[in-house]
Amino acid sequence: MEKIMKRILIVDDDLAILDSTKQILEFEGYEVETAATAGEGLEKIESQFFNLALFDIKLPDMEGTELLERAHKIRPDMKKIMVTGYASLENSVFSLNAGADAYIMKPVNPKDLLQKIKEKLDEQERDKIIDGDKVAEFLEERLLSIR
Amino acid sequence: MMKPGILKSPDTSLGERFQVLFVISSPDIAVLSQKYLELSDLLSVTVSHNGQEALAFVQKRSYDVILSDYDLDDMDAITLHINLERIGQKKPFLLFSIPDRDRDILIDYAQDPQKHVDSEHDVYIIFNEQIQKIVQSVELFRARNRLELYARHLEELVEERTKQLQIAERFAIIGELATMIGHDMRNPLQVITNMQYLLEMKISKMHPDDASVLVKHGIPEIFNRIRTEVLYLNKIVSDLQDYARDIHPEVSIVNPILVMDEILKNISIPDNIQVIKRIESDFLISGDPFLLTRVLENLINNAIQAMEKGGILTLKISRVKENVCIMISDTGVGIPPESLSKIFEPLYTTKPKGTGLGLAVTKRLVEAHGGTITLVNTSSEGTTFEVTLPAS
Numbered sequence: 001m002e003k004i005m006k007r008i009l010i011v012d013d014d015l016a017i018l019d020s021t022k023q024i025l026e027f028e029g030y031e032v033e034t035a036a037t038a039g040e041g042l043e044k045i046e047s048q049f050f051n052l053a054l055f056d057i058k059l060p061d062m063e064g065t066e067l068l069e070r071a072h073k074i075r076p077d078m079k080k081i082m083v084t085g086y087a088s089l090e091n092s093v094f095s096l097n098a099g100a101d102a103y104i105m106k107p108v109n110p111k112d113l114l115q116k117i118k119e120k121l122d123e124q125e126r127d128k129i130i131d132g133d134k135v136a137e138f139l140e141e142r143l144l145s146i147r
Numbered sequence: 148m149m150k151p152g153i154l155k156s157p158d159t160s161l162g163e164r165f166q167v168l169f170v171i172s173s174p175d176i177a178v179l180s181q182k183y184l185e186l187s188d189l190l191s192v193t194v195s196h197n198g199q200e201a202l203a204f205v206q207k208r209s210y211d212v213i214l215s216d217y218d219l220d221d222m223d224a225i226t227l228h229i230n231l232e233r234i235g236q237k238k239p240f241l242l243f244s245i246p247d248r249d250r251d252i253l254i255d256y257a258q259d260p261q262k263h264v265d266s267e268h269d270v271y272i273i274f275n276e277q278i279q280k281i282v283q284s285v286e287l288f289r290a291r292n293r294l295e296l297y298a299r300h301l302e303e304l305v306e307e308r309t310k311q312l313q314i315a316e317r318f319a320i321i322g323e324l325a326t327m328i329g330h331d332m333r334n335p336l337q338v339i340t341n342m343q344y345l346l347e348m349k350i351s352k353m354h355p356d357d358a359s360v361l362v363k364h365g366i367p368e369i370f371n372r373i374r375t376e377v378l379y380l381n382k383i384v385s386d387l388q389d390y391a392r393d394i395h396p397e398v399s400i401v402n403p404i405l406v407m408d409e410i411l412k413n414i415s416i417p418d419n420i421q422v423i424k425r426i427e428s429d430f431l432i433s434g435d436p437f438l439l440t441r442v443l444e445n446l447i448n449n450a451i452q453a454m455e456k457g458g459i460l461t462l463k464i465s466r467v468k469e470n471v472c473i474m475i476s477d478t479g480v481g482i483p484p485e486s487l488s489k490i491f492e493p494l495y496t497t498k499p500k501g502t503g504l505g506l507a508v509t510k511r512l513v514e515a516h517g518g519t520i521t522l523v524n525t526s527s528e529g530t531t532f533e534v535t536l537p538a539s
Contacts, residue, residue, distance in 0.1 A: 014334045017338055020342055024345055027345060107337055109340070110341055
């Protein structure tokens with residue numbers, strides 16, 4: 001069976017960044033969607049499934065941290081990585097508290113980015129198995145109690 | 148009736164007598180005046196009998212005040228005053244102006260005091276008035292001088308502050324510029340970095356035959372060069388942003404030894420450089436691990452760059468009272484004496500590829516931690532920097 005491709009959303013207002021990051025991730029075998037505004041990003045998050053999203057900390061229509069909080073409410077299981085500049089380190093700490101799974105500093109080294117993405121996706125995979133186990137356990141218990 | 152006396156100095160312990168040059172052509176009044184003026188303990192009087200003599204006297208020593216009769220044998224007081232000013236004498240100049248009646252009293256009394264004993268009272272009054280006039284004029288002159296001095300000092304202060312403001316303004320502009328450049332350059336640089344990475348990936352996944360064609364034409368080599376330069380551009384932008392931004396250290400407990408080891412692992416140390424670590428014991432610092440890494444990284448990189456022909460890099464950590472002291476020494480070329488005063492100034496560099504922000508940023512970062520950075524010594528034998536940071 002062919003492995004299911006992981007879906008990643010990139011939100012950044014710089015089209016060249018969007019495009020070049022998309023190419024790197026696609027080359028690595030991910031399925032990639034892009035959004036140039038937080039609004040567009042939220043629309044896609046609501047209507048489609050993503051395993052992971054990259055948010056730039058500065059967006060034209062909304063602070064990246066706000067996008068993060070909203071996205072976290074809609075899809076708590078989606079892994080979220082904040083991409084932040086030097087000057088926004090304080091924001092990064094805030095981001096971690098607001099539901100970000102990681103942050104990565106600009107300038108982004110593509111190797112580091114890919115590694116971080118892989119790490120978070122693996123984490124998600126493990127969580128899913130644990131969740132699955134829990135559900136199975138729960139069902140088993142219920143079943144036993146019914147008998 | 149009480150006999151009036153001569154005014155005395157209220158505090159003779161002060162000891163200073165104003166030096167008076169009294170220019171007068173009448174010998175009788177001269178002798179009398181000298182005696183009575185000096186009775187006050189306030190004045191010390193030198194007599195000059197004519198204008199020319201007075202002009203010669205003032206060149207030999209300095210007087211606090213010049214008191215001159217109007218009619219002198221060789222000139223009048225106005226001419227004397229003009230001549231004094233011409234030779235640069237700026238001391239107060241007073242006229243010995245007394246009514247003719249008083250002048251007669253003085254002459255009579257000078258010639259025969261016994262006969263004119265009744266006039267003694269008037270003589271006292273005349274000289275007391277003169278003494279007061281002289282003392283006031285000297286004090287006024289001195290006060291004016293002090294004021295002038297204050298004014299000049301204030302002007303200098305204003306000038307200095309203005310200069311400081313101009314420098315601050317210049318740095319504020321650099322800061323703004325840096326933020327702008329950082330913002331505008333970061334993204335294109337990121338795209339170039341991304342593309343460079345894609346290129347490498349694509350070449351690595353190419354069919355070996357295709358890849359060998361590229362290698363034959365030296366294409367990967369060219370791309371490598373581009374990557375190196377992009378890294379350098381990124382460093383310039385980071386330096387500029389580091390310099391421009393406000394520093395708020397996120398303090399935690401840091402082990403400088405671990406920071407140092409991490410840096411040494413990440414930077415490539417040339418084979419001809421030997422690293423010696425002299426660490427007395429484990430010391431902890433309270434500081435921002437990320438910022439402290441930049442501090443030590445900058446200093447170690449500088450040290451390595453100073454030893455192009457190889458040498459020894461010594462890293463020493465010790466505890467001095469409340470502080471942890473980190474010394475970074477190289478056996479490199481040293482800093483030229485003419486650069487010493489400027490090494491911590493932003494935009495000053497002697498390196499062909501330096502931004503001149505490295506040490507300026509390093510200093511800012513260290514100071515933001517309540518620490519200090521000093522150049523301990525530098526010569527053609529090498530250079531040592533010392534960073535002191537508060538121990539945790």
